[in-house]
Amino acid sequence: MFSCASKVLIFLLAVQFCTSKRSGKSPLLRCLTGYKDGNGELSDCPPDKVFSKCVSHCPRTCQNPYIKSDNKACLHNCRSGCVCTNGTLIDEGQNRQCVPQDECTCFLHGKVFWPNEILLRNGRKCQCKNGGWYCHDQPTSSRTCSVVGLSHLETFDGSLVTVKPDNYLLVKVRK
Numbered sequence: 001m002f003s004c005a006s007k008v009l010i011f012l013l014a015v016q017f018c019t020s021k022r023s024g025k026s027p028l029l030r031c032l033t034g035y036k037d038g039n040g041e042l043s044d045c046p047p048d049k050v051f052s053k054c055v056s057h058c059p060r061t062c063q064n065p066y067i068k069s070d071n072k073a074c075l076h077n078c079r080s081g082c083v084c085t086n087g088t089l090i091d092e093g094q095n096r097q098c099v100p101q102d103e104c105t106c107f108l109h110g111k112v113f114w115p116n117e118i119l120l121r122n123g124r125k126c127q128c129k130n131g132g133w134y135c136h137d138q139p140t141s142s143r144t145c146s147v148v149g150l151s152h153l154e155t156f157d158g159s160l161v162t163v164k165p166d167n168y169l170l171v172k173v174r175k
Contacts, residue, residue, distance in 0.1 A: 045082035048098040054078035061090040062104030062131030089131070104131030123157040145170055 045051050055078055056069035068074070084090055084098035091097055093105030093112040106113045106128035113119070113128045120126075126135035146154040147170070153161045 048084065048088065049082035050085050051080070052083045053080050055081040055083055059083065059090055061092060062099070062101070063092060063107070065089055065101060065104075065131060091131070101130045106131060106133055108133070120154075120160045122159065 054075055056074040057076070057078065058067050058069050058074040060067055060069050088098040088100055089104060091099045091104050093107065103115055105115065106117070108119070115128055115130075117128045118125060119133075121135075124135045124137055126133045144154075145156050153163060153170070155161060
């Protein structure tokens, strides 16, 4: 097999290969936990991710949590890199950080909404949960219109409206 001198030489070459001025990690630890990026530079994985020899081209995200990222098409021509740890998903609304599904953000018309945030739209109450919107009809039997704070109105159909402070006629009785 290998002589002791050969083993030492192989180890030193590995350490030299993995050494980087940018990393505070020991060269051996960096070699074991890092990966080569698209430019061939050795990189570290952020704290919320782990190294993988084969990263899927279609990772599980908050917006698409049920994709089969381990199918052949997704793994074809894979590269090494960082992936979310088990049980977490990439969240586009949080700069591609890895988060548990119950902390996923939602999108609507390009705007990011935080988990459990509620919207009232067209008589429906919608809540951001697990990266998706869950909506149900808002009861309108009370038929009330309310002023909430200085510039928010809740209309008869349950929608929330923000207005500039001014004088407004909220209800007019028809004769």
